[in-house]
Amino acid sequence: xxxxxxxxxxxxxxxxxxxxxxxxxxxxxxxxxxxxxxxxxxxxxxxxxxxxxxxxxxxxxxxxxxxxxxxxxxxxxxxxxxxxxxxxxxxxxxxxxxxxxxxxxxxxxxxxxxxxxxxxxxxxxxxxxxxxxxxxxxxxxxxxxxxxxxxxxxxxxxxxxxxxxxxxxxxxxxxxxxxxxxxxxxxxxxxxxxxxxxxxxxxxxxxxxxxxxxxxxxxxxxxxxxxxxxxxxxxxxxxxxxxxxxxxxxxxxxxxxxxxxxxxxxxxxxxxxxxxxxxxxxxxxxxxxxxxxxxxxxxxxxxxxxxxxxxxxxxxxxxxxxxxxxxxxxxxxxxxxxxxxxxxxxxxxxxxxxxxxxxxxxxxxxxxxxxxxxxxxxxxxxxxxxxxxxxxxxxxxxxxxxxxxxxxxxxxxxxxxxxxxxxxxxxxxxxxxxxxxxxxxxxx
Numbered sequence: 002x003x004x005x006x007x008x009x010x011x012x013x014x015x016x017x018x019x020x021x022x023x024x025x026x027x028x029x030x031x032x033x034x035x036x037x038x039x040x041x042x043x044x045x046x047x048x049x050x051x052x053x054x055x056x057x058x059x060x061x062x063x064x065x066x067x068x069x070x071x072x073x074x075x076x077x078x079x080x081x082x083x084x085x086x087x088x089x090x091x092x093x094x095x096x097x098x099x100x101x102x103x104x105x106x107x108x109x110x111x112x113x114x115x116x117x118x119x120x121x122x123x124x125x126x127x128x129x130x131x132x133x134x135x136x137x138x139x140x141x142x143x144x145x146x147x148x149x150x151x152x153x154x155x156x157x158x159x160x161x162x163x164x165x166x167x168x169x170x171x172x173x174x175x176x177x178x179x180x181x182x183x184x185x186x187x188x189x190x191x192x193x194x195x196x197x198x199x200x201x202x203x204x205x206x207x208x209x210x211x212x213x214x215x216x217x218x219x220x221x222x223x224x225x226x227x228x229x230x231x232x233x234x235x236x237x238x239x240x241x242x243x244x245x246x247x248x249x250x251x252x253x254x255x256x257x258x259x260x261x262x263x264x265x266x267x268x269x270x271x272x273x274x275x276x277x278x279x280x281x282x283x284x285x286x287x288x289x290x291x292x293x294x295x296x297x298x299x300x301x302x303x304x305x306x307x308x309x310x311x312x313x314x315x316x317x318x319x320x321x322x323x324x325x326x327x328x329x330x331x332x333x334x335x336x337x338x339x340x341x342x343x344x345x346x347x348x349x350x351x352x353x354x355x356x357x358x359x360x361x362x363x364x365x366x367x368x369x370x371x372x373x374x375x376x377x378x379x380x381x382x383x384x385x386x387x388x389x390x391x392x393x394x395x396x397x398x399x400x401x402x403x404x405x406x407x408x409x410x411x412x413x414x415x416x417x418x419x420x421x422x423x424x425x426x427x428x429x430x431x432x433x434x435x436x437x438x439x440x441x442x443x444x445x
Contacts, residue, residue, distance in 0.1 A: 003029055003312050004101030007091050009081050009244065011035030012044065014279030014301035015106040021309035023071060029313070032074040032098060034081055034091070039130055040065040045298060047133040048157035052164045057134070084248050086268065086275065102274050102312050105245055105258065105266065109238040109280035109296055114149075118211030124232045127158050136233065140165045143230040147171075147220050149208065151178040153329040153336070155235030156195070160332050162231065163200050171195070172206035172222055174236075182327060182338035183389050186357075187376055190391045194334050238296060240281040250277070253292050257283035262319040264308050276311070278304035278320075287322040287408060288341045288386045289349045295325045326404040328390075328397040335396035339404045340387035343378065351386065354379045356413070356441025360433040362394050364425035375399070375433040379441050383412040399434065413438040413445070 006022065008015045011033055022029050039061055046060035068075035076093075083092040084103070091098045111126040113119065123143075125136050136158075140146075146162035148155045151173035163169040171178075177188040178195075192202050209221035211232060219226045240257040242250075251259045251267045258266055258277040265271040279301040283292045300323060310318040328337035346353045356377045363370040371393025378387035388403040390396045406416065416438035423430045 005030045005032070005099060006102045006104065006312060007031075007098060007100040008033045008104045008106060009035075009084075009091065010106030010108055010279070010281075011037065011040065011077070012106065012108045012279065012301075013298040014108065014305060015104070016041050017302050018104060018106065018278075018305040018308055019068070019073065021305055022313065023073065025309060025313050027071070032076065032100075033068070034076045034079050034093065036078065036080050037129065038077055040068065040075060040077055042130050044129060047127070047130070048154075048161055050133055051137055051140075051158065051161035053161075057130075060130075081244060084244055086248050086272065089274070100274075103276070104308060105250075105275070105277040105281065106279045106301075107241040107244060107281045110241045111234065112237045112239050113234060114208075114236055116208055116211055118213060118217070119234070121211055121213045121217045122215060123213070123217035123230055124211060124234065126234050127154060128238065136231065139231050140167065143167055145169075145228040146231040146233070147227060147229040148233045148235055149206075150233075150235035150237065151175065151202070151204075152181065152235060152237060153179065153327075153331070155233065156191070156331050157329065158233045158235060159195070159200050160198070162233075163198055167231070168228075169199065170201045170203060170227060172208065172220075173202060173204045174206055176204055178202060178204075179336065180342075180344065182342065183336070183391075184343045184376065187374065187389045187391055190374060191331060191334065191336060194332050198332050238280070240283075240294065240296075242281055245277065245281070250275075253283040255283050255292055255294050257281060257292075257294055259283060259292075262307075262321065263311050263316055264304055264320060276308045278308060284320070284325075285322040286341075287324045289345070289351070290322070291349065293325075295323050297325060297327055299327075300325065324404050324407050326400045328400050333393070335390075335392050335394065337390040337392075337396035337400035338388070339400050340385070340407045341378065342387060342389075346378065346386070352381050353386070354381075354383075354413075354441050354444050356437040356439065356444070358433040358436035358440060360429060360436065362392060362429075363427060364429060367425045373399075373433050375437045377403075377413070377416075377434070377437045377441055379413050379445075383414065383442075383445060384410050385412070385416070403434070413442045417442070 041063040043060040049055040146167040148159040177185040280296040326339040361370040373392035376389040
């Protein structure tokens with residue numbers, strides 16, 4: 002029988018763990034502490050609120066009373082000031098709370114680059130509901146917007162600005178967009194799509210300063226002034242590990258908390274009653290065998306199930322090395338990726354053979370068909386180690402199946418022989434995935 006569980010953090014990680022624990026044991030003694038105001042909020046829905054597809058109330062999922070009525074001690078607007086691992090207590094501003102099991106789910110925080118003028122009014126990050134509300138209000142009177150960063154969050158923000166009528170530019174420090182999940186040739190398709198809706202992408206951007214008199218009016222990039230009444234900083238995130246570091250919990254090479262496969266944290270030895278998971282921890286990559294971050298809601302959900310099993314049932318489940326399947330909607334296209342990219346392969350000395358195919362999502366004679374491009378990455382043993390999809394539809398479904406293929410060590414030859422559905426309204430007789438695998442085989 003579990004004792005008192007305290008969860009620090011109420012994002013997708015903390016909320017899902019709370020719900021798993023309560024579902025398995027409705028009488029479980031649980032306290033959740035979060036600093037934000039909204040009890041359960043869909044951060045992933047923020048871009049759609051910003052662009053106007055969703056209302057704010059649509060992405061506020063539950064208030065604190067929803068959980069308190071279930072007998073859960075749910076605390077919003079509350080900061081944890083200190084953890085005492087020896088006494089098994091958590092300190093807030095007003096009191097000391099004892100725990101039997103402690104779970105750290107403190108998430109991530111936006112990376113703020115050192116740029117002159119970054120503190121001007123009109124410069125925002127885009128990581129939580131407060132950011133979303135501020136940007137939404139600021140867009141009403143603005144004409145020019147600039148997004149610093151070419152990841153999926155930044156591009157979603159750029160699309161929202163453009164859909165609200167702003168002249169929008171995206172500044173990318175690398176040579177291509179979405180460099181953490183796509184190769185340059187696949188990112189080029191996304192850039193073309195953004196250009197079609199009026200978004201200008203500037204790669205190799207060196208930001209000199211943000212200019213303004215109290216409020217932003219322009220941004221200097223490569224010695225050129227670009228008008229901007231809104232600037233959104235989206236240069237990635239860092240694990241929020243301040244509380245863990247304060248009590249000497251070990252932090253890994255990527256800045257995340259180190260855990261074992263049952264999500265126990267380490268301070269010399271692994272602590273059997275202290276866990277961490279979600280965006281604040283490091284994971285092991287299935288392909289490279291090296292530590293990495295996997296700051297995805299889907300990653301956190303699996304880890305939450307592992308922790309719930311450990312707390313309530315003694316711990317039969319473990320969190321295995323991951324491939325981090327992800328997908329996002331950018332304007333009118335869907336972008337998905339799983340496993341490693343060519344850049345990651347080069348970093349770890351993995352020789353690749355790649356295959357690529359551009360086809361349609363449905364039979365060419367059926368209305369509503371959309372283009373799809375699939376790129377598959379195989380190692381020297383012909384095993385699938387990475388996949389990228391840019392499509393008008395069904396990118397997530399393709400990535401999900403390719404994630405299983407990577408985990409199972411499927412080869413290009415085996416992909417050719419896999420049985421598949423054919424229905425003219427839904428799919429092709431020979432899918433783009435099969436053609437991409439055959440393209441790779443011809444190079445092996």
